[in-house]
Amino acid sequence: MTALYIFLVLMVSQCVFSETGKLHLPSEPCEVSDIDCVSKATQAFFYNTSDGIPEYDIKKLDPIVIPSLEKTIEKLNLNVHYKNVKVTGFKNQQITHFELERETKAVQFKTKVNFTAEGELTIELPKISKSFAGTITIDASAEGGAAYSYTVKTDDKGVEHYEAGPETLSCTVLGEPTIELSSDLKAALEKDADVQKLLADYTKHAPESNKVTVCNIVKTVYAVSIHNIRAAAKVLPKSAYFKNV
Template sequence: MLIKVISLLFLVQCAFSEDSLIKPCPVEDIQCLSETTEKFLDRVASGIPDLDIKAIDPIIIDMVCSKGMADLMVHFKNANVTGLRKQKISDFKMDTAAKSVVLSVNVDVNIASNVELEFEKTKKIYSGTYSATGKAALTAVYNYEVKANDKGVEHFEVGPETITCDIKDLDAVASEEITNGIVNDRHAKKIYDENRADVENIKKRNACDILKTAFAVVIHNLRTIAKLYPKTAFFTNV
């Protein structure tokens, strides 16, 4: 038990030492906040399991189910998402009266996943692979509380987040097993043809479903570090 405690203290010292990551900023100083947050995310991109800090690059998402066209469910399995360690904060707003935060980032992302297209009416499933690249704007909105521990030290407690996504310059491609299956399936082809005008929007929604799941891991890590350090480690005027 003693060895584990010493190991955890060593991890904290290495990962969050003052000269490497932690730098308190004025809440209105977006440049300072961006630099310190981006440095933190980059340094812990591989995760620190003993501190409940999860890997963010790559992020492996076991399964995401997304509604595609009518009668179609898209199942993403073992989705591999890369790029989040280099995300750039575009906006940070902290309302100390309402105790709310809006965090927006821009990121160049790559997604590679196994995928199944399931047509619910005919029960047919086409399996293959999926890859996508694009530029995404992700925004997380969450509330927080300031609570003191048993020693009177105040910490931030971050509440559940709501995430929105906007993706541009999306290049999404499915493997031949899927595209050939749709072409040769009368029912599937009919659905595709009827929704042809909305295909690009559907592709964006599917990619965003994956990215929102991935960005939730980033917020989880911020929530975790907020528990490990007093509020004065993050802000000079809150």
């Protein structure tokens, strides 16, 4: 029995080490208060799993394609449609804040990210039945955040795992994003008299409108980041993450 017990312990340990290596977590768990360790572990996880790991249900993070995003500027009766937006840069996000409360089982973290988004763009003026299509490139910096609670679940093999609850996402745009429209779209907008009438009003709303677009992108990609954290937690035991939690 003693030999069998030792053999089983070694087998489990090897499996845990193997999965930890595949998911690029440190060989030793972090102290919750060790922000340097937590930062390095989280950043390494996002970077090294950014291509996705289908066997663990970890989705591709960078580049990531957002099929569609919608935005309405009601004051201008303007609808904006984004399609097939390719976003790059999220594998390099850097932790700026991390907090785990043992008593309330609440987690909060924030990361800074510099990213580029490229996709198709359609600007629609529904009241006069006009639309203009082309492409758009966005370069932006933002701080994204996620807050969620966690529980500890024991699987059918008696191994404890973290399980994250529903997240609340936040976003703060850092600086002014750079927006570039394709030359054909710019030319069409410049030539249209109705668009030119709206130009002065649009200029007033553009900074806030651009921030809305940036944060829509950030929150969409952040949701995938949290999904991947959840997926990894289903694979790795609780003990692989933190000490004394």
